[in-house]
Amino acid sequence: MSPRLTGDETVLWQAAARVLDANWTGSATVPSPGLYPHQWSWDSGFVCLGLARHRYERAERELTSVLRGQWANGMVPHIVFNAKVARHAYFPGPELWRSAGAAEAPKGVETSGITLPPIQAIAALRLHAVSPDPERSRAFLRAIFPRLAAQQRYLGTVRDLGGAGLVSICHPWESGMDNSPAWDRPLAAVRLPPMRYAPGARPVSAPTGVDYDRYVWLVTAFRNAGYAGGHLRDDHPFAVEDPLVNGMYLASFQALAELAEVVGGDPLPYREEAERVRAALLDRLWDPEQRCFRALDVRTGKPVPAVTVAAFGPLLDPGLPAHAVRGLADLLLSSRFAGSAGYPVPTCDIQAAAFDRAAFWRGPAWISTNWIVWAGVREHGLGAVADLIHGSTLRLVRQSGFREFFDPFDGTGRGGHDFSWSAALVMDLLAARREGR
Numbered sequence: 001m002s003p004r005l006t007g008d009e010t011v012l013w014q015a016a017a018r019v020l021d022a023n024w025t026g027s028a029t030v031p032s033p034g035l036y037p038h039q040w041s042w043d044s045g046f047v048c049l050g051l052a053r054h055r056y057e058r059a060e061r062e063l064t065s066v067l068r069g070q071w072a073n074g075m076v077p078h079i080v081f082n083a084k085v086a087r088h089a090y091f092p093g094p095e096l097w098r099s100a101g102a103a104e105a106p107k108g109v110e111t112s113g114i115t116l117p118p119i120q121a122i123a124a125l126r127l128h129a130v131s132p133d134p135e136r137s138r139a140f141l142r143a144i145f146p147r148l149a150a151q152q153r154y155l156g157t158v159r160d161l162g163g164a165g166l167v168s169i170c171h172p173w174e175s176g177m178d179n180s181p182a183w184d185r186p187l188a189a190v191r192l193p194p195m196r197y198a199p200g201a202r203p204v205s206a207p208t209g210v211d212y213d214r215y216v217w218l219v220t221a222f223r224n225a226g227y228a229g230g231h232l233r234d235d236h237p238f239a240v241e242d243p244l245v246n247g248m249y250l251a252s253f254q255a256l257a258e259l260a261e262v263v264g265g266d267p268l269p270y271r272e273e274a275e276r277v278r279a280a281l282l283d284r285l286w287d288p289e290q291r292c293f294r295a296l297d298v299r300t301g302k303p304v305p306a307v308t309v310a311a312f313g314p315l316l317d318p319g320l321p322a323h324a325v326r327g328l329a330d331l332l333l334s335s336r337f338a339g340s341a342g343y344p345v346p347t348c349d350i351q352a353a354a355f356d357r358a359a360f361w362r363g364p365a366w367i368s369t370n371w372i373v374w375a376g377v378r379e380h381g382l383g384a385v386a387d388l389i390h391g392s393t394l395r396l397v398r399q400s401g402f403r404e405f406f407d408p409f410d411g412t413g414r415g416g417h418d419f420s421w422s423a424a425l426v427m428d429l430l431a432a433r434r435e436g437r
Helices: 009-022 041-054 056-067 120-129 134-157 181-188 212-224 229-234 243-263 268-284 309-316 322-333 367-379 383-400 420-435
Strands: none
Touching (some): 009 041, 009 383, 041 056, 041 120, 041 367, 041 420, 056 120, 134 243, 134 268, 212 229, 243 268, 243 367, 309 322, 309 367, 322 367, 322 383, 367 420, 383 420
């Protein structure tokens, strides 16, 4: 059991710094020692937010390390594999993805063949905002800006499977919330051939609640099609427009607009893209009866039944209409989410049949999604709600340490220990309080 982190906020900061330092490999930060031994793009984006306040130059190296895995088509893969780690130390490892055989994959770097919610532009903008050397930061941004823009182009072209301006995920892993109840119905429609695709022994970290074979078969089908965009458009059975993914996609366009100004580019195209994504979010994913955003199954054209913490992702948009902000705030504070949880924010509607307080993304609170909700409500001036999320997040780590996820009712830590994004985002929360942002 992790020790309680008692003492003032300096003690908490120092404990978080020790986690990030211990999880640094020399080129990147692993999410958790032993359990997740490679670099995940979403995790590293969150880690950058903490490193910006702790070891600034290492934050730049973290971002650069993720982007070295970028594919020629602009995709930033969800995993960049560490060649020093034993090849069978983690599943799904390089043997499943076989990225070296893909025409668009980078040479000399093994990666996965799918992506995660875009956070790199958001992280880059934050780095510049707190840089101790603005001119050096501007030079760094000039070097990576084309890669960040290419990432958005990839998402806006190859991944607009619904043809309406939103990003579709082709695998639950791409959402960052692997076994969310939002994927149950689209996954159930995936028909497997009469053979097993996943290994007999499940990894310790395998999510529960859905057939893991479907996860691996979706990867295998995409890989066997050469990771071709046409396969996703015409044949791939899983395609879902998720509000959190698209909320971060929109926020990334807004970040690119600001970054373009920093590097001497034209911000207007990115602002226009952000407006188009906002309109598509409201048109396709907003549920006026439940007054929240819900994922859309592109293959059936129907919204998925589950309401999850992903509903709050579009709050990252400062231009979200007032009626949507009010609806999401009401839902957040209701008995379906924060209103009935001692340690919010649960990742699934507490009143839903699929809710499971101990099962990864089917109920537990995570520091990453707490941070997204906190950042979103602050964006809209909901100070009291932001303070609620801020305080409950710090209580979680004070009580249970920097765990992977937490029981939303009693705050018990679960999953991996010394989890990097938990430590990094706590540092960002502490910095925000100190600066009064």
